Amino acid sequence: MALDMQFFEEMEARIPKGKVRTRFAPSPTGYMHVGNLRTALYTWLIARHAGGTFILRIEDTDQGRLVEGATDVIYRTMAECGLTHDEGPDVGGPVGPYIQSQRRGLYGKYAELLVEKGAAYYCFCEKTESEEDSGNFDRADDPCRSLSPEEVAANLVAGKPYVIRQRIPHEGTTTFHDVSFGDITVENATLDDQVLLKRDGLPTYNFANVVDDHLMGITHVVRGSEYLSSAPKYNLLYEAFGWDIPTYVHCSPVMRDQHNKMSKRHGDPSYEDLKAQGYLTDAILNYVALLGWAPKGERSEQEIFSLAELVDAFDIAGISKSPAIFDIEKLTYFNATYLRAMAPEDFAQTAEPYIRQAVKDPAIDTAAIAALLQARCEKLTDIPEKVDFFDALPDYDVEFFTNKKSKTNAEVSQNMLESAIPALEAVADWTQEAVHDTLIGLAEKLGVKNATLMWPVRIAVAGKLVTPGGAVELCHILGKAETLRRLTLGLDKLRA
Secondary structure, three states: OOOOHHHHHHHHHHOOOOOOEEEEOOOOOOOOEHHHHHHHHHHHHHHHHOOOEEEEOEOOOOHHHOOOOHHHHHHHHHHHOOOOOOEEOOOEOOOOOOEHHHHHHHHHHHHHHHHHHOOEEEEOOOOOHHHHHHOOOOOOOOHHHHOOHHHHHHHHHOOOOOEEEEOOOOOOEEEEEEOOOEEEEEEHHHOOOOEEEOOOOOEOHHHHHHHHHHHOOOOEEEEEHHHHHHHHHHHHHHHHHOOOOOEEEEEOOEEOOOOOEOOHHHOOOEHHHHHHOOOOHHHHHHHHHOOOEOOOHHHOOOOOOOHHHHHHHOOHHHEOOOOEEOOHHHHHHHHHHHHHHOOHHHHHHHHHHHHHHHOOOOOOOHHHHHHHHHHHOOOHHHHHHHHHHHOOOOOOOHHHHOEOOOOEOHHHHHHHHHHHHHHHHOOOOOOHHHHHHHHHHHHHHHOOOHHHHHHHHHHHHHOOOOOOOOHHHHHHHHOHHHHHHHHHHHHHHHHO
16 A cells, blocks of 8 residues: 655645644543643753743643633633633644644544554454553464465455554664653663554554654654653654654652652642632742753742743753652742732732632721731732631630730730720821821830730730731721720620
8 A cells, every 4th residue: 555655745844843843632531630730840840041932832632531612721721821822722833733633634644654564463363442552462473473474465455453553573672761760771672562543543642652752853753651651652653663762851740749640649738729718829830930940050940930931940950850749838938929929909909819718898808907917928828818817806815815925814814905995086087107106105105015005915816826917007997997806895895
């Protein structure tokens, strides 16, 4: 069967050359887990650092695992993280289509080309679908490997179903190079004749990757270290086609602990979960970048990176072959650092929906509350329980008024509130400065330390031992009427 070589020549002519080209090629099978996000980030950084091209390719050939809406999650996550792609299903490009199922007609042609080159063969054996997918079957040699051209032709004419398998050499070794793991050599005898094209005409994951990466001009392939074992077979395919082998960057897994990979099944968070838990996208990206990569040179001690700084600093030589352990406490530290570094107005805007979850009263200024929170907040989801007392005074224990450090007990607190209420009633212009000067002046007049007065006032207006901000700020935000109402309730509690 003569192949149309002009088709292959035209496909070769389309391939962009002369610059770094990388791709992120997720399967739309659910959520974007941390390992996926890291692969996307590293792939994007390699392209951006080199002034190259970043491609988004959707790998949907495993139709049984597709999840509705998963492609939207991929687009949304990439957009939120600022990982913009130059070519992809939604923006097009010179080597589309960028969805594998829309490239279905290509793979059969390239599988047949391999057959003609002697690097693959038709297999008519009856095997289960799972065996076809993996190529794992307990057999010394596939009997179809040695069929004559006449036998193959007769089977095809008879309409016998077939797969196309890679013909792995029986002798010798295959060596491939990886950026992190160096040169790895394997005995060809240990490799199986993997399926390239399944009975339904769709390619296996491994074959589609090689064909698409070549036809899209991919220069650097970033993937998980679980694919190291497949790399020799990839090399043999590239060599059989006469194609250049891309730079391999195999990343070790992100681990939950020393022994277990992160997994949604075990409740480990996806990117969307982390966002829902109150983590900022910038903090997540910064932390994920350092899960398996370390900056070199003058930046070697730096921890906090903007996306632009990561682009500048990123070098594939800094990628480690050791597994990285995901530490939620370390991420929380990063998040707190990012929250504190925000411009106050940006933090107020970001925090407002979380404040409003607990503070429904429209008269209360959320920006004033945000100003108290910014230095005291590690995650956005911490906010509602920190500020719920602004909306409704909680029921609290009279023991709260007793504090050794502030030198207060129930009796002292009662005296303080009895003096504070009339003093604050006399404040005409309820500014923070006026509240501050009134209370400080009162403490001086009473001959007590500021804390001795401020503690019972704060407890009475908040009903909590720990609050964002002190008595002055809380009284100012609550307003005069509500402050006096709460102070009176506190005094009643102490007198009871």
